[in-house]
Amino acid sequence: MLCLTRRIGERIVIGDGITVQVLQITGGIVRLGVVAPAGVPVDREEIRKRKNKEPRHGL
Structure with missing residues (x-):
């Protein structure tokens, strides 16, 4: 895990x-x-876990 210190207004860039x-x-x-x-989903961890548990009807 990469740990960074950032201040308000500062950014972190991931990939392109x-x-x-x-x-x-x-x-x-x-x-x-x-x-x-x-095309990149962005969720809080607890929301992503809930989405992964729900059945996907029609897929």
């Missing part, structure tokens, strides 16, 4: 099309913005 920017830090809460190509 994904950018993560620190938008706000309030207490222990960090707000991030993610820019990714339309």
Whole structure:
């Protein structure tokens, strides 16, 4: 795992099309913005786990 320190407004670039920017830090809460190509799903971990558990009807 890569661990980085970033300040508000600073970005992390992943590959050729994904950018993560620190938008706000309030207490222990960090707000991030993610820019990714339309075909790349971006979810919080708990949402992704829930999606993976749900049956996919019609597929």
